[in-house]
Amino acid sequence: MTKRELPKAYDFKSTEPRIYEMWEAGGYFQPWNDPNHPDFDPSIEPFVIAIPPPNVTGELHVGHAMFISVEDLMIRYHRMKGIPTLWVPGSDHAGIATQLMVERYLLQTEEVTREELGRDEFVKRTWDWKHKYGSIITNQIRRLGASCDWSRERFTLDEGLSRAVREAFVRLYEKGLIYRGPRLINWSPGLKTAVSDLEVEYEEEDVTLYHFKYMLKDSDEFIPVATIRPETILGDTAVAVHPDDERYQKYVGRTVIVPILNREIPVIADEYVSMEFGTGALKVTPGHDPNDYAIAQRHNLPVISVLDEAAKINENGGPYQGQDRFEGRENLWQDMKKAGLIIKTEPYRTTIPRSQRGGEIVEPMISTQWFVRIEPLARAALEAVKDGRIRIVPERFEKVYFNWLENIKDWCISRQLWWGHRIPVWYCPNGHMTTGREDPTECGTCGSKELTQDEDVLDTWFSSGLWPFSTLGWPEETPDYKYFYPTSYMETGYDILFFWVARMIMMGIEFTGQVPFHTVYLHGLVRDEIGRKMSKTYANVMDPLIVMDQFGTDALRFTLLVGSTPGNDTNVGLKKVEANRNFANKLWNIGRFVVNAISSLEDGPQATANRSLSTANGQDWTLADSWIWARLQGLVRDVERLFQNFQYGQAGQQIYDFIWSDFADWYVEIAKQQLTDEETRHSTGAALARVFDTSLRLLHPFTPFVTEEIWGHLRSAILESPLKEIAADWPEALVVAKWPEPRDPEGWEQSKVADFTLLQDSIRAIRNLRAEKNIKPSERIGATFVSRSKASLYQDHLPIISTLSSTDPEQTFVYESEYKPSAAVTSLVVGSTDIYLDISNTEASGKDRARLEKELREAQSHIERLEKLLSSDFANRAPAALVQREREKLEGYRETAEKVKAQLK
């Protein structure tokens, strides 16, 4: 056999692009059971995920890396289980974000504004931008190893998806669930558009509270009132007090004078007003405050708007017209001061609403907008989770979800933007509205041909809400839609539970009659290594592209997957990524060893090859072979269980521990020994190949690149060796290899593991002592094992013990009974075995006392603890096996103590 020469270190840089190219070109990401192919079998249930579409203008950030890692893991796991798997990729047109980006871009490159270009030209430029740069983000997602089916890539403004949006709008409209009208909405003066409640963020800030006098008409009396927005005084239409407030009862029904404007407004009584808070009197500005708006409706008060779309004071603001809201605030206050109307100002801390996108203070304003009557949709969405048709992981987010839907308000879906799905409603000169699945040519009411389309576009989340089915062809009953819908998992961050997940559920049920997915898995947010949010101001943003350049994609993925628990935020630092880069390298080197070992196996008599395939319990397998096999089966069972429970991080950790601590540190070391022995070399080669193969399969969903690369080498090494039978059913690429199915534990496993553990403990004890006494590894010392019950175990494994603990095989003995040590030995006790080490020729002799005393102290404290435990009710109540184990332990410690005591004398 030819010896393979692989480089000492894993080179992810050249490997990753090559492997991805191989996968994509090989069509491995497409579902093997495809409804568009003639041999399609509709009875096989597929596994489907719709990707959370990143913004088309987006640059890859660590949040993308997170969800791609998790979803790719889910997809690869199911694909390996043999399930037809579809992961639909795509991107979102992201109305505001993209429009702002392109505006900025045009300003920089061509020095033109959106307004100068005009609507049509601007939209055209945005499309140009999309065609030019829109693939950046998807290529970055490819770098993460995402195994999505790129032949089914979608974009929210695609023709197909736009048809879906149109259909959805028209259906809601026809059902009376969409209406247009003036309402108090959140207005972003910077973006000059309405935003939804969710797009407003409230932050505690230090502001000023202005106290002033509301003078009663024809009187010197006044009602003291406080506000943080004095400019809204211009829009006041009442002053409200609590009906039971004795201070102000006498004023109710009288008239007060709006400062400066001298408008007359009533004093009203309303229970909303708190007597304890502030002055106990409230100025009512229905045009710019949601609570005041509610009061105004109860009392039939007029609504006055004083701000325009740029938040400048409008014609209702008298002398302040045209002034910016903050400028007007200051000027008005100065004028009121001159008029003797002010009482005082004081610092105040309260929550201020800011635009999520632009950051400027949002103004509640009366504006004519489109709304979805959301309550009926919300009720159905609530029901779907309550009755278990949809499961949310982790469960605690169900409560959050319920709370939001139970208190939901109508959804403002119109945006005063240019980039997006334009509202499919047309107006005729007579004020009639016409909508339809096709663009109308005449008014549906009066037949007028003079139609103008509504200027607004739809909220981006309106189209995202249709994503799980619009990407599959809805509203057409396409083969894809019929087969792949509903999807399986919805995986995303908990921060967009309301924005997106809830809306997909509402719209999915409304339009398709089915829940859009049966499981919602929410991952946490990625924070920096000390738990801060990643932000440009902290300069702590981790750029996944740089991290991948530095440590490789697998290292980044493994870090994100293993470091996280469902729904909990996770802190990520470069140190962790580096450690996982080391793991990839470790894996690579194990691969080098295994490949080498297998390649050096020579063809022997047929019997030898067959023998190597016998079961792990068979005579032909060594204890170590059987042990690693048993451990592997345990691992497969654990990983399967953890995957079922969405405990991916825990599963990854266990695979990591198995590969590094069990397989590499122990089995590989022993395999080196076994490979030199004609009797064991074939079984060792087979065990190495089979255990390593299974490990690679388990690890593949976490670290697809390095596992795929190693697997290729392993596969060809085996095919060229006498072991080729075991690789007979391996496909070319690991990406579609079979996931190892867990089997029930077999009877022999436990005893093999117990025996091997005893050897491990003995070897560790010897190593420990050697290190303590500074005995050089090159110094081989004699050893004697005295064990009544396990003498043959030691006898059979002396070569391994000697090698791993650097004892001298010539001077190593095993006894079943009494043994009288000479003066120059030191002793250890492992379980019921005594180990005597001959240190007479080392420099370390004669310093045992302290160690023995420590050992005695430890044994005695265990004895004390166990005696107490066993004399308690534990002995009666606990499971018998557990009690038995504790009894044996106690016996062991007692023996140890006796032996150590004897030596101390």
Added chain:
RNA sequence: GGGCGCUUAGCUCAGUUGGUUAGAGCGUCUCUCUUACACAGAGAAGGUCAGGGGUUCGAGUCCCUUAGCGCCCACCA
């Protein structure tokens, strides 16, 4: 004002039906370039699992409570 999460080794975190002597990575200390790997190997030090109370034969794990930190929702000028 509601709701939720977190508090475990110097640091960052695992620990899901309550059950051996509570784990990992990084960091620290000692040895070793042993023919897969120094991106490594062997060994060591380091924890009254935030405080208090309870349930239990048995609690990091379940219940109550206190404190600190963080997040989400909410109409208090």
